[in-house]
Amino acid sequence: MNLGNFRFKYIRPKMTDRTKAGISREAAIGETGQVIRQPGQGSRGMVRFTTPLLGAEEWPFICDTTVGVGDRVSVVxxxxNTLVVRKR
Structure with missing residues (x-):
């Protein structure tokens, strides 16, 4: 089979990905979100980001200090599959 007459053209989509689904671990550190579920004894809390972080808007988290619903936290x-955060 002779493929000499075929030409291929790469077409890049015009719409850019506005999420942070493809970012690395290092790029996620420092991102800020809001606590939507307070961690309890034996359970992790949940934090929500305005822009999806690593493909998801909500992530389970652990924190060394006490945080409440509505508090702002930063990823450290x-x-x-769990974020370690610090209260801002």
Whole structure:
């Protein structure tokens, strides 16, 4: 089979991805979100970001200090599928 007469053209989509789904771990550190569920004993809290972070708007988190619903937190690390955050 002779493919010499075929030409291929790469077409890039005009719409850019406005989420942060493809960002690396390092780029996620420092992002700020709002607590939507307070962590309890034996359970993780939930934080929501205005722009999806690593493909999701809501993430489970752990924090060394006490945080409440509505508090702003910043990502300081990622441990598996859980964010480690610090109160702002």
């Amino acid at each position: 690390d990622i441990s598996g």
